[in-house]
Amino acid sequence: MKRFTATVLTSALALGAASAQAALPDEATLYKNPQCGCCDEYARHLEEQGVEVTIVDDVELGDIKQQAGVPYGLGSCHTIEMGEYWIEGHVPMEAVTKLFEEQPDVDGIGLAGMPIGTPGMPGPQSEPYNVYAFSDQQDEPFMTLAP
Template sequence: MNHRTTSLLLSASLLLGAASTVHAALPEEATLYKNPQCGCCDEYARQLEERGVSVTIVDDQDMGKIKQEAGLPYGLGSCHTVQMGGYILEGHVPFEAVERLFEQRPKVDGIGLAGMPIGTPGMPGPKREDWNVYQFTDQESMPFMTL
């Protein structure tokens, strides 16, 4: 092999290794709590499954109670709540933030994205604004990252 071919193969293997490391950081299983009529929640679950996470969907739960037990800050909720790898994901959290959570493993209860912003995973349409992902512990929030 010549030097150029060797460099290309090395670069490709590094890229593939980095991609598999990101996916390897995600837990194998998650539970998504939602209302039965919410199709965007089903789409978020499908996109998690595309990343290798087996998702159990639980419908017809008291979502207020789920969010309260999760320690979610008041007013920062969304349409679904995910329990995954010892953390809570609230709403349509972009997967870049989810991956960072599991790479860094901060001492928090979870991360969330309030509301249902257009363009986030599960929500159709183009991104219209910055997404302010927050982290939370015991119903107190702090910024996690902006995408």
């Protein structure tokens, strides 16, 4: 019986992981400056998750951030259009997956700056990542990811 229970539990965990993965859109557009290598690394990270990424590096990022509704002062080096949402900066996949699983009524989520240890940024996480949700240049807490 224990073996059967372990098999069922393992299957359920695998199904849950597949469901979470399936929640992500197949495509994304990443807007960035041409010289930013960490943005390219974030794009590769998304591609490893099964998302096809189109990189646009010949656009005024300020205009894209305004169109997305990113609050002033909470921007990062890149902005991503993914499904019906915007992703601002080096947001860890745990938060991106939660966004698409829960589908809250927001324009997107973001992580200000370029925190060490996030996808595309080298080094270990040394402090909590405060991911925010935003709509119309207004923000609210979305989730905190502890080190």
